[in-house]
Amino acid sequence: MNIRKWIGGALAAATMVAGATAARAEGGTLVMLVQPEPPSLASYLSTSGPIGLMAPKIYEGLLDYDSDLQAVPSLAKSYDVSDDGKTVTFNLQKGVKWHDGEPFTSEDVKFTVLELLSKIHPRGPNSFREVESIDIPDAHTAIFNLKNPAPYMLRALSGYESPIVPKHLLEGEDYRSADLVNNPVGTGPFKFVEWKKGQYIRLDKNEDYWKEGLPKLDRIVGRFIPDASTRTAAMENGEVHYGAYGAIPNIDAVRLREMDSIGVTTDGYGMINPMSLIEFDTTEPPFDDARVRKAVSLAIDRQFLIDNIWFGYGKPATSALSSNFGATGLHDAKAANYPADQNVEAAKKLLKEAGAEDISITLDLIPYGEDWRRAGEYMKQALGDIGIKVDLRYEDVPTWLKRIYADYDFDMNVNYFYQLPDPVLGVHRHYGTDQIRQGTHFVNSSRYSNPKLDALLVKGAQEPDAKKRAAIYSDVQKILGADKPVANLFEMNFLTVFDSSLKDHDTSALGAYGSFDQAYFDK
Amino acid sequence: MSRTARRLRYVFKRLLQALPIVLAIVIVNFFLLHMAEGDAVDVLAGEAGSATPEYMAELRAKFGLDQPLPVQLLVYLKNVFSFDLGYSFRHEMPVLDLVLDRFWPTLLLMVSTILLAVGFGIVLGLLAATGLNTWRDTLISIFALVTYATPLFWVGLMFIVIFALNLGWFPTSGMKNVAAFNDTWSWANIKDVAHHLVLPTITLSLFYLALYTRLMRASMLEQAGMDYVTTARAKGLTENRIMFVHVLRNALLPVVTMAGVQVGALIGGSVIVESVFAWPGLGMLAFEALFSRDLNLLLGIFLLSALLVVAVNLVVDIIYSSLDPRIEVG
Numbered sequence A: 001m002n003i004r005k006w007i008g009g010a011l012a013a014a015t016m017v018a019g020a021t022a023a024r025a026e027g028g029t030l031v032m033l034v035q036p037e038p039p040s041l042a043s044y045l046s047t048s049g050p051i052g053l054m055a056p057k058i059y060e061g062l063l064d065y066d067s068d069l070q071a072v073p074s075l076a077k078s079y080d081v082s083d084d085g086k087t088v089t090f091n092l093q094k095g096v097k098w099h100d101g102e103p104f105t106s107e108d109v110k111f112t113v114l115e116l117l118s119k120i121h122p123r124g125p126n127s128f129r130e131v132e133s134i135d136i137p138d139a140h141t142a143i144f145n146l147k148n149p150a151p152y153m154l155r156a157l158s159g160y161e162s163p164i165v166p167k168h169l170l171e172g173e174d175y176r177s178a179d180l181v182n183n184p185v186g187t188g189p190f191k192f193v194e195w196k197k198g199q200y201i202r203l204d205k206n207e208d209y210w211k212e213g214l215p216k217l218d219r220i221v222g223r224f225i226p227d228a229s230t231r232t233a234a235m236e237n238g239e240v241h242y243g244a245y246g247a248i249p250n251i252d253a254v255r256l257r258e259m260d261s262i263g264v265t266t267d268g269y270g271m272i273n274p275m276s277l278i279e280f281d282t283t284e285p286p287f288d289d290a291r292v293r294k295a296v297s298l299a300i301d302r303q304f305l306i307d308n309i310w311f312g313y314g315k316p317a318t319s320a321l322s323s324n325f326g327a328t329g330l331h332d333a334k335a336a337n338y339p340a341d342q343n344v345e346a347a348k349k350l351l352k353e354a355g356a357e358d359i360s361i362t363l364d365l366i367p368y369g370e371d372w373r374r375a376g377e378y379m380k381q382a383l384g385d386i387g388i389k390v391d392l393r394y395e396d397v398p399t400w401l402k403r404i405y406a407d408y409d410f411d412m413n414v415n416y417f418y419q420l421p422d423p424v425l426g427v428h429r430h431y432g433t434d435q436i437r438q439g440t441h442f443v444n445s446s447r448y449s450n451p452k453l454d455a456l457l458v459k460g461a462q463e464p465d466a467k468k469r470a471a472i473y474s475d476v477q478k479i480l481g482a483d484k485p486v487a488n489l490f491e492m493n494f495l496t497v498f499d500s501s502l503k504d505h506d507t508s509a510l511g512a513y514g515s516f517d518q519a520y521f522d523k
Numbered sequence B: 001m002s003r004t005a006r007r008l009r010y011v012f013k014r015l016l017q018a019l020p021i022v023l024a025i026v027i028v029n030f031f032l033l034h035m036a037e038g039d040a041v042d043v044l045a046g047e048a049g050s051a052t053p054e055y056m057a058e059l060r061a062k063f064g065l066d067q068p069l070p071v072q073l074l075v076y077l078k079n080v081f082s083f084d085l086g087y088s089f090r091h092e093m094p095v096l097d098l099v100l101d102r103f104w105p106t107l108l109l110m111v112s113t114i115l116l117a118v119g120f121g122i123v124l125g126l127l128a129a130t131g132l133n134t135w136r137d138t139l140i141s142i143f144a145l146v147t148y149a150t151p152l153f154w155v156g157l158m159f160i161v162i163f164a165l166n167l168g169w170f171p172t173s174g175m176k177n178v179a180a181f182n183d184t185w186s187w188a189n190i191k192d193v194a195h196h197l198v199l200p201t202i203t204l205s206l207f208y209l210a211l212y213t214r215l216m217r218a219s220m221l222e223q224a225g226m227d228y229v230t231t232a233r234a235k236g237l238t239e240n241r242i243m244f245v246h247v248l249r250n251a252l253l254p255v256v257t258m259a260g261v262q263v264g265a266l267i268g269g270s271v272i273v274e275s276v277f278a279w280p281g282l283g284m285l286a287f288e289a290l291f292s293r294d295l296n297l298l299l300g301i302f303l304l305s306a307l308l309v310v311a312v313n314l315v316v317d318i319i320y321s322s323l324d325p326r327i328e329v330g
Helices: A005-026 A049-057 A107-116 A153-154 A228-236 A250-256 A292-301 A302-309 A322-329 A342-352 A370-385 A397-407 A451-462 A466-483 B003-034 B040-048 B052-062 B069-082 B097-132 B135-147 B152-167 B187-224 B226-235 B237-276 B282-291 B295-323
Strands: A031-032 A063-065 A072-073 A076-081 A087-092 A131-135 A141-146 A190-196 A199-205 A220-222 A262-265 A275-278 A314-316 A359-365 A390-393 A410-417 A484-491 A495-501
Touching: A031 A228, A049 A199, A049 A220, A049 B097, A072 A076, A087 A107, A107 A131, A107 B187, A228 A250, A228 B097, A228 B152, A250 A262, A275 A292, A292 A370, A292 A390, A292 A466, A292 A484, A302 A370, A302 A484, A342 A466, A359 A370, A370 A390, A370 A410, A397 B040, A451 A466, B003 B069, B003 B295, B040 B052, B052 B152, B069 B295, B097 B135, B097 B187, B097 B237, B097 B282, B097 B295, B152 B187, B152 B237, B187 B237, B226 B237, B237 B282, B237 B295, B282 B295
Parallel strands: A031 A220, A359 A390, A359 A410
Antiparallel strands: A063 A072, A076 A087, A087 A141, A131 A141, A190 A199, A199 A220, A262 A495, A275 A410, A275 A484, A314 A484
16 A cells, blocks of 8 residues: 555545544534624624524524414413503513523513613614513513504514523623623523634533423534635535525535435525515616616516526515515415516616616625626616616625615615515515615615505504404505515525434524524434 | 844844834725725624614714724824734724734644745755756646646635545545534644645645745756856866755745745735635634724734734845855844
């Protein structure tokens, strides 16, 4: 045996041994891709994606949601809504302890909701806007007193969206720079152990977890790998077991899904509902004219985008609301008023009516990956077909955010929004007059303002009756379909790529943003 | 004055000269970075999903971003002179801790790369020059040309495909097996890190290896035509002695110069290699800091790189005088 072969053999053996101890023999370390490295682990301050992957394993919410999007108990054993919809009583679990050994009580719930979520959380002020006060008659009861009924609030109580955090570690601290920001202490199935910057975050099993016999995994490690091709190679090599939210690009996922050892799913995004879209500057010509906006919407072949750039993952938008809202009756298929197919003739006709022939504009692209550039290149061609000359602009994230949401210095912007589990949480922010908030990201940058729609949005938020609520949102869809301040493109399907021996990672509607308390390796 | 005393005086003089240079670097970097649109608060709020303008203003005040630029610069300089590199508001950690934590992986990668590149470069250059215009020379020259012309990220990815995926000899990425949790100084950990170091080091060295090979070859050929070589030959020295004692020593000078200059560039080159192999070094940290507009952190990294380049250049100048006694420091 020559030397080179011998070295190769020894190294191969070493790798196999290392691989074996990593995943199999211990049976319990899940390595998941977290990309990019999160800025902190303070999920009460930020809904940043990578935080959402790690923090819900540590912090829990009052409720969780099963794969049919139905509420199931979490820190709240049960809840009760009064007949007028204005009082919601949560009965909390007993015997729950924080990871530092202190008991979890209703004080923590009151503090978290009133001091943190409804004040400094990015979406909390909206989710909890009707909460006037919280009564805590005893350590295991929290009564939310509401100004108006808020049916959507009960869909925003997951550990990802509204984590309950320990009062005794935050009270009197600066919430942004408290030790808890980087050293989270929760009630969840996994405890924070270590954050090696640039490499990984390590969570270990919470031996005192209040759910009997859970979690099944010994450990979860979140690994940071900046390069997409390397992430794919690491997944293929079995060095990582799980990657969600596009960590593995679609182009690689369609190849990996042919392998027996790897599974690919689009489940686990039902509470997120990502929708890709074009925002228009509705205050300036040419897009102050609804006909021009509609022409753009007509010129784009949505199925082409899905098939050729996203490898078939996605569904053309049918209205301003995601068809996933069909589960709660809010998506009205009859009010669906988006073009099913590209219609160049109709688009040209609209442009002619509007007197907007031979215009040239700049199209900004969301700087979240190469797919959007490809989409931009397609749109440049498609809009060229109806006589709109397009220049593409692709900048880095801070420059782009400032341009679109602070300076309003754009014509047309390709973006995607999370519509979240209820329109009040994810859709209203895009259209309400009160959501024209210069300097705030991901709100009404089109600056569309329609008093009739505003009134409907207020009614939709407060209507407890499901049928009446559906009727209101049917009208909302009709108005938005006619005016198109935003042209929705398609309902995005994010992909989760996983080691096929990993089971029950998808028991929660939150998918990758779930707690993973039941996940296990089946070897 | 003795040689040692003269050297010490020289080192001291050079360090004094370095001060205004480093200061100028800090100031230029500061203004250059502030020319970029958007700031750390925009990024934090953008990632968070949303934030009210009041909250963003509050953050800007806390980070000191609401002050006029010259004031921000003075505050920064004052901090630097008291050896305080400031605070990274993104990571909620002092910059110095972050940078030092990530400095060691970069240093490890840099040192192993330089040793490999310079070492093999010299040997290959020597082999090519001594076998001028033979198949050996041609082969080495072609190898150098190909590696020089191939983009680093592509080489890195191909190595991953071949040596990690197909052959399974090495892990794809990272600095250690994240699921193993060995103690830092345990034998298992050292082996593990060395195992992870192989592919990034070879990738990063290939480019520089080509450079040093060509430089060494040219330098050897140039020296071989010098008068002193004729003199040595006339004295009756053996060809081997002329080559390895006289020519080699002189031919090394340009290679050492180049290696010194390129330490700075290596940090830049390592951004690509660190990203491809997820190596947790300064290059990756700088890259992320740029896109999150974490300017304190970025300035800290630049300052450290500047200091490193100044120090390495000083060391190179001292090595010169050892290689060639005619060059005097002072």
